[in-house]
Amino acid sequence: MSVREVAVDAYREALPVLAASAVGGLFAGVVLGGMRAELRSVAGLLVIVPALLATRGNVYGALGAKLSSALHQGLVAPTFDPDDERLVAAVTAAMANGVLVSAFAAVVAYAVLLSLGRPSASLLTLAAIATAAGLLSGVALTVVVVSAVFVGYRRGLNPDTLVGPVVTTTGDVFGMAMLLVATRTVLALGGG
Template sequence: MGIREVATEAYREALPALAASVVGGLLAGVVLGGMRAELRAVAGLLVLVPALLATRGSVYGSFGARVSTGLHQGLVDHRNWLSDERLRRAALAALANGVAASAFAAVLAYLVLASLGAPVAPLPLLVGIALLAGLLSGTALTAVVVLVVFAGYRRGYNPDTLVGPIVTTTGDVFGMLFLLIAVRTTLAVAGVLGGGA
């Protein structure tokens, strides 16, 4: 296969995923633009947003790369992947890492903002939001990564080409959507607990 054929194949595989990534980024921006009330209600939340989104890309991009490598090396069976114990353990590890990294980002954001004397929400509120958002978006991202990698592999696509753009897109969209849900849920719970005190 010549250079031209390799380049054509690479573009054929990557362009749809990259186009989806651009659309997903715009959708995530729309969700962020609609979060004005939540950003005002939770001081420091805007500082936390980039850290949470970066966490999604790092953790689940790594997970997708491991799954892809497992497929290439024959360590993961693409026919019986639903019952693959190695895949199940990797998915649970990615989810645990994503939730832990979200909590760490919340604590770090709180400490940095507090040390700068900037307005910041109480630490339990920020951590609660980050944990819930991390759990919800992590569950969705784990499912999407596994489904896309195996579906692409069966159709003859290189999963390595799909993982980056798909994780970026779904991480941004699900990350912002579930962050909004987490903020509203956590504020509602805090309001109920505060009102009952």
């Protein structure tokens, strides 16, 4: 296969996903723009947004890459099998990392805001919002990433080409949507 053919195949596979990624990023921006009341109610919430979105990409991008490599090596089948220890371990590790990093981001944001003398919601409020958003978005991202990698592979697409844009888009969309849900839930329960 020539370099030109490889490039054409890569663009053919990636362009639709990249276009969806652009639309998803705009949607995430619309959600963030619609969170003005929540951002005013929870001082410091805006500080954790970039960290939460970045960690979604890092954690679930690694999951997608791991699954893609395992598929290429024949270590996992392109179907979700709850008895497949490798698959279950990868998903469990991603979920645990996503939730722990979310809580850690809240603690660091609180400490930085406190040290700078900036207003901040309580540590409990920030941690509850970040942890809930991490859990909710993690469930959604796990389903999307595993499905995209497996379905793409079964359809003859290179899952390595799909993972980056899919994780970026779904991480932004679900990350912001679940942050909004988590914030409203914590505020409704009396946090803040």
